[in-house]
Amino acid sequence: MRWSDIGHSACSVARALAIVGDRWTLLVLREAFFGIRRYEDFQRLTQASPRIVADRLAKLVAEGVMEKQRYQERPVRYEYRLTPMGRELHPVMVTLSLWGQRWMGDPARPPVRLVHRTGCGRPTMPVLVCSECSEPVTAPDIAVEFGDAYAEERAALTRTPDALGRVTPGGSEP
Amino acid sequence: MRWSDIGHSACSVARALAIVGDRWTLLVLREAFFGIRRYEDFQRLTQASPRIVADRLAKLVAEGVMEKQRYQERPVRYEYRLTPMGRELHPVMVTLSLWGQRWMGDPARPPVRLVHRTGCGRPTMPVLVCSECSEPVTAPDIAVEFGDAYAEERAALTRTPDALGRVTPGGSEP
Numbered sequence: 001m002r003w004s005d006i007g008h009s010a011c012s013v014a015r016a017l018a019i020v021g022d023r024w025t026l027l028v029l030r031e032a033f034f035g036i037r038r039y040e041d042f043q044r045l046t047q048a049s050p051r052i053v054a055d056r057l058a059k060l061v062a063e064g065v066m067e068k069q070r071y072q073e074r075p076v077r078y079e080y081r082l083t084p085m086g087r088e089l090h091p092v093m094v095t096l097s098l099w100g101q102r103w104m105g106d107p108a109r110p111p112v113r114l115v116h117r118t119g120c121g122r123p124t125m126p127v128l129v130c131s132e133c134s135e136p137v138t139a140p141d142i143a144v145e146f147g148d149a150y151a152e153e154r155a156a157l158t159r160t161p162d163a164l165g166r167v168t169p170g171g172s173e174p
Numbered sequence: 175m176r177w178s179d180i181g182h183s184a185c186s187v188a189r190a191l192a193i194v195g196d197r198w199t200l201l202v203l204r205e206a207f208f209g210i211r212r213y214e215d216f217q218r219l220t221q222a223s224p225r226i227v228a229d230r231l232a233k234l235v236a237e238g239v240m241e242k243q244r245y246q247e248r249p250v251r252y253e254y255r256l257t258p259m260g261r262e263l264h265p266v267m268v269t270l271s272l273w274g275q276r277w278m279g280d281p282a283r284p285p286v287r288l289v290h291r292t293g294c295g296r297p298t299m300p301v302l303v304c305s306e307c308s309e310p311v312t313a314p315d316i317a318v319e320f321g322d323a324y325a326e327e328r329a330a331l332t333r334t335p336d337a338l339g340r341v342t343p344g345g346s347e348p
Contacts, residue, residue, distance in 0.1 A: 011204070012273075016278065033318075045331055094316070096191070099265075104193075111324035112186070112319065116316065122304075123306075130290045139207065142289065145287040145288075147286065149285065154219060158219060
């Protein structure tokens with residue numbers, strides 16, 4: 001199956017990945033969250049080829065994740081900023097970064113420190129909590145229920161019973 | 175630059191992406207969180223080619239994100255399960271799914287519903303909160319401070335002042 005088709009899947013993970021499921025795209029987004037806005041800086045800091053950076057920025061603009069704005073007239077120059085849609089990828093970048101730091105980093109030398117500047121002002125390692133009861137949630141705490149359209153899509157792909165209906169994620173049951 | 179080099183970057187996002195920054199890998203992980211364990215089911219439900227699924231599963235096992243266990247003797251069959259390292263990718267998958275659902279989905283027909291089964295039992299849309307004060311955090315709330323090694327790595331790549339030191343992510347300031 002091609003990714004242009006998978007973008008039409010009922011699955012919201014698949015649809016998100018059709019836009020941001022690419023290493024270079026995610027490195028460009030990392031730089032955008034660091035405050036980088038100019039093509040040359042995206043290119044230097046991601047170390048991607050000029051062609052790749054131009055391609056990923058154009059796609060992010062086309063998908064509505066970033067916007068291109070003129071910031072100088074002579075010569076004409078543009079900068080790239082996150083849109084509201086793009087800024088809402090922040091939890092994805094934060095959780096990915098914390099995972100990398102926990103499992104691949106040197107705890108004594110963290111590459112970045114996040115600081116809760118508008119709130120308590122302390123270094124923070126944000127955690128995911130339930131929107132209803134505010135308790136921290138991890139994989140075994142959350143059950144997944146498939147909607148009708150997505151359940152049908154999955155049923156068409158397999159007859160395996162455990163691919164349907166209500167399942168518990170994490171794969172930790174016998 | 176090659177991804178085998180980027181995996182050695184001080185940046186924890188880059189190191190995480192060297193392992194999971196690929197659409198098919200993330201779809202395989204999605205299925206693992208749905209409770210899928212067998213090669214044939216990963217292949218059917220991701221709709222990736224057999225070669226791609228075998229490659230991604232082998233890499234995830236090699237990196238310690240999944241483990242391969244024998245579950246049948248004659249003929250010998252294996253299943254793939256998330257390790258603790260893999261299960262801790264749950265926040266990444268949840269935030270990615272919620273983003274896809276919010277920006278690309280049909281709000282009337284969500285593909286999946288998450289339920290806080292070990293807690294309040296209600297449908298939930300988990301949110302990221304500060305580990306210190308428990309207040310919700312979004313992009314403008316969090317400042318990023320670079321550690322020495324990563325600041326040096328970035329300095330070597332660019333002389334642009336705003337690529338160094340303390341920055342506020344989100345790119346929303348003038």
